[in-house]
Amino acid sequence: MSTTTELTETTLLRFATAGSVDDGKSTLVGRLLHDSKSVLADQLEAVEHASRNRGQETPDLALLTDGLRAEREQGITIDVAYRYFATPKRRFILADTPGHVQYTRNMVTGASTAELTVILIDARNGVVEQTRRHAAVAALLRVPHVVLAVNKMDLVGYQESVFAAIAEEFTAYATELGVPEVTAIPISALAGDNVVEPSANMDWYGGPTVLEHLETVPVSHDLSHCHARLPVQYVIRPQTAEHPDYRGYAGQIAAGSFHVGEQITVLPSGRSTRISGIDLLGEPVDVAWTTQSVTLLLEDDIDISRGDLIVPSKDAPPxxxxxxxxxxxxxxxxxxxxxxxxxxxxxxxxxxxxxxxxxxxxxxxxxxxxxxxxxxxxxxxxxxxxxxxxxxxxxxxxxxxxxxxxxxxxxxxxxxxxxxxxxxxxxxxxxxxxxxxxxxxx
Missing domain, CATH: 2.40.30.10 (Translation factors)
Structure with a gap:
């Protein structure tokens, strides 16, 4: 397999949802999981049972993410709910974050590792204070992609003018904050319009559905432009008869890639040597890259311990x-x-x-x-x-x-x-x- 392909492509997208209380974040996530067939039968059965107990005739898909008892009782999201699902095109790690002002810190937690944030707006209310707050947090966290999901379009008669006005106002505000990219999508999470399947009620919209955008948005995971970094987590010395002199430095690559033969520097000591080998899952490889957990073998025996940072000598940070x-x-x-x-x-x-x-x-x-x-x-x-x-x-x-x-x-x-x-x-x-x-x- 080409290393160029390996270093520039990814099958994983981390994304977060945000928005004001009752804008429909959990319903959107539930609809996304349900319509993409990412819900197990027993999960759906539990949601249907809980919905009946609350007097609802149809399943409340928000319950797929609001897992805490306090969340179900109050009908709100309190904690960050992580969900993992996949389609034939991509794997996803999703963080459904709370909408209350007092839980802004939870939104920071959920979006801190996200490559994309979905910010929901109730079409009846437009851009509100909490919308601006979440846009500012996304900008501060440098989330590369922002999706504006204008929800509850069914409650405003699917009017294009309502969507256009909200999209224009939000995009102008986000641009002022420095958000690099905003994609606006009109949806109804409750009815399923433009979530997974295109809406028959909004033929004036020609863009992607939410899932289609999630599956196709480019995600680099910093592989192409970040300097390589490996925080040392563990020093491996098995001292076996087969490998009496083995000494490896293990950790998860935080950014970039490392190559056998590359000159590296260990920080904060500043000592330098070269990589003599890289072990990945017990097998030697010539190159390793971001998010892979590896063990580096070095030409020289230098003092390295947990907490040190291994970097390319030419790209060492101060x-x-x-x-x-x-x-x-x-x-x-x-x-x-x-x-x-x-x-x-x-x-x-x-x-x-x-x-x-x-x-x-x-x-x-x-x-x-x-x-x-x-x-x-x-x-x-x-x-x-x-x-x-x-x-x-x-x-x-x-x-x-x-x-x-x-x-x-x-x-x-x-x-x-x-x-x-x-x-x-x-x-x-x-x-x-x-x-x-x-x-x-x-």
């Missing part, structure tokens, strides 16, 4: 102890200036301290609140962090995998914040850096 990033705070407890945390980047975890919070973004109107002093749950803001040890970090714009990190509460292991290195929105005037006199020890 190491730094000072990180500036855009973050989404996901914990109930606030993040404050001076907060001592653990920073996890790839497979490496180091001590760190929050030096400054220059600004907080108000997603409703994209305005900035300068120097808020703290971030609370669902807040998005800019932070400056000082780490106890140097880290090799990429810009999030270059690699979503190695340009991201999380902050952890060292006392109980709670995830506090999800961060994107170097991502920024317009910042207020900088404040004086007083960190030299504050007694911090790193």
């Amino acid at each position: 190491t730094t102890q000072d990180i500036e990033a855009t973050v989404c705070h996901v914990a109930d407890a606030p993040l404050t200036v001076g907060h001592r945390v653990l920073l996890k980047h790839g497979t490496r975890t180091v001590k760190a301290i929050v030096k400054d919070i220059p600004s907080r973004l108000t997603l409703d109107d994209l305005s900035l609140h300068p120097h808020p002093g703290q971030l609370v749950a669902n807040d998005i803001g800019r932070v400056k962090i000082r780490t106890a040890e140097p880290l090799p970090v990429d810009s999030y714009a270059d690699s979503r995998r190695t340009g991201s990190f999380i902050l952890i509460d060292p006392s109980d292991g709670t995830t506090l914040t999800a961060g994107m290195v170097g991502e920024s929105f317009a910042s207020p005037e900088p404040v004086k850096d007083d960190s030299e006199d504050d007694g911090w020890d790193f």
Whole structure:
């Protein structure tokens, strides 16, 4: 098989859904699973039984994703529901995210690894505050593709003018945010119009159905332009009679590709050598690429341990102890200036301290609140962090995998914040850096 083909094609699409409460996200996902024949018979039977218990004559397809008892009782999505399904053309990992404002952090979780986000709008309501919020989050997370699904077209008489006005308003707003691509599709998730099958009620629409777009949208998974990165997860030394000198460095390739014979550098130590072999599923290969879990064998015996980062010597990122990033705070407890945390980047975890919070973004109107002093749950803001040890970090714009990190509460292991290195929105005037006199020890 051609390595060029292997490196540029993919059969997997990760995507997320978002939208306001009651816009029909879970119904869309349920319709997508049902009409693409991705629902098992016992799952459908359970949904039909639950629907009858609620007095509904037809199956409520939203129940295919709203799996928590609290979600079913309230009729809303609370947690991120992941679903896996496949068609003959592509495999999918789907994250159905909540619509409530207080669960914006869950939308960040679901969209953080997505290559595409489906944002739903109720055709009767048009673009609302939460629509703008989700568009802003998609832009900040640099989701490459955004689908605008104008739902409940059956409740507005399938009018083309209604769809056109909503699509124009949303596309203009998304373009202002820097969203690279918006595909607008008029649908009725309840009736199935333009979800899997083309709608007979909207002959004025000549574009793809939701599933057709999902099956055909190009997805690179950063293979063509990202620098190669392998966070070391485990050092393998079997010390058997058959392989007495075997020493391999195992992990999942976060970006790019590695080749036998390639010169690499290990960070943060900066030591260099060449790849003498690559093992994939117990078999030697000449090349390996993003998302594959491999073991690299090196020509020289150098000190490498879990948390180190293996990179091509010609594409090594700088190491730094000072990180500036855009973050989404996901914990109930606030993040404050001076907060001592653990920073996890790839497979490496180091001590760190929050030096400054220059600004907080108000997603409703994209305005900035300068120097808020703290971030609370669902807040998005800019932070400056000082780490106890140097880290090799990429810009999030270059690699979503190695340009991201999380902050952890060292006392109980709670995830506090999800961060994107170097991502920024317009910042207020900088404040004086007083960190030299504050007694911090790193």
